[in-house]
Amino acid sequence: NAGxxxxxxxxxxxRGQEARLRCSPMKGHSHVYWYRQLPEEGLKFMVYLQKENxxxxxxxxxxxxxxxxxxxGPSILRIQQVVRGDxxxxxxxxxxxxxxxxxxxxxxxxxxxVL
Amino acid sequence: KNQxxxxxxxxxxxxxxxxxxxxxxxxxxxxxxxxxxxDTGRGPVSLTIMTFSENTKSNGRxxxxxxxxxxxxxxxxTASQLSDSASYICVVSxxxxxxxxxxxxxxGTTLQVKP
Numbered sequence: 001n002a003g004x005x006x007x008x009x010x011x012x013x014x015r016g017q018e019a020r021l022r023c024s025p026m027k028g029h030s031h032v033y034w035y036r037q038l039p040e041e042g043l044k045f046m047v048y049l050q051k052e053n054x055x056x057x058x059x060x061x062x063x064x065x066x067x068x069x070x071x072x073g074p075s076i077l078r079i080q081q082v083v084r085g086d087x088x089x090x091x092x093x094x095x096x097x098x099x100x101x102x103x104x105x106x107x108x109x110x111x112x113x114v115l
Numbered sequence: 116k117n118q119x120x121x122x123x124x125x126x127x128x129x130x131x132x133x134x135x136x137x138x139x140x141x142x143x144x145x146x147x148x149x150x151x152x153x154d155t156g157r158g159p160v161s162l163t164i165m166t167f168s169e170n171t172k173s174n175g176r177x178x179x180x181x182x183x184x185x186x187x188x189x190x191x192x193t194a195s196q197l198s199d200s201a202s203y204i205c206v207v208s209x210x211x212x213x214x215x216x217x218x219x220x221x222x223g224t225t226l227q228v229k230p
Contacts, residue, residue: 004158033218043204045218059217091158093158107158
């Protein structure tokens with residue numbers, strides 16, 4: 001059973017370009033979480049999605065950032081018009097259901113560098 | 116503001132020695148507390164998950180303790196190995212997360228085990 005997969009592992013963009021980060025949850029998992037880890041900081045929650053629904057986006061910046069988890073295919077975190085401050089590691093996690101002490105399984109992350 | 120504070124920030128120990136990492140949190144109401152291990156360049160991997168009713172939980176050479184009254188947790192590593200070198204992250208989930216599974220991460224303790 002493959003774990004959580006993220007691609008690309010490394011992404012370089014110039015300021016103003018768009019970045020698309022993909023996350024394929026573990027097989028059978030329908031709950032996806034995105035986290036951002038800025039250099040020298042802890043992970044911060046961004047958004048929680050179920051299939052075709054955004055459940056909690058309280059950690060998402062109000063502008064330029066969006067996320068989706070379509071019925072078919074991976075979850076996508078999209079950053080428009082990237083700025084240098086967007087440079088970070090973006091981690092995706094998935095779980096079987098939500099809440100309680102249910103374990104979230106993390107992917108290896110996508111490291112975004114904005115030049 | 117809900118926070119998770121870890122100490123020490125970094126730690127160097129010799130191989131086969133024991134060590135204890137600390138975590139204090141202010142998240143309330145509290146649902147569960149997790150310890151993750153994050154190797155450099157990788158996603159976090161769960162070590163233990165404890166609910167408020169659990170005082171201790173072990174996973175091999177890792178033993179976590181929880182005092183929900185004082186809002187403190189510790190992670191004890193026994194007979195350390197070189198492969199234990201990593202960042203250890205304390206993560207708390209609060210009931211106010213609305214059962215969405217949103218996790219609040221500490222900054223992590225960077226452990227280096229030397230031969």
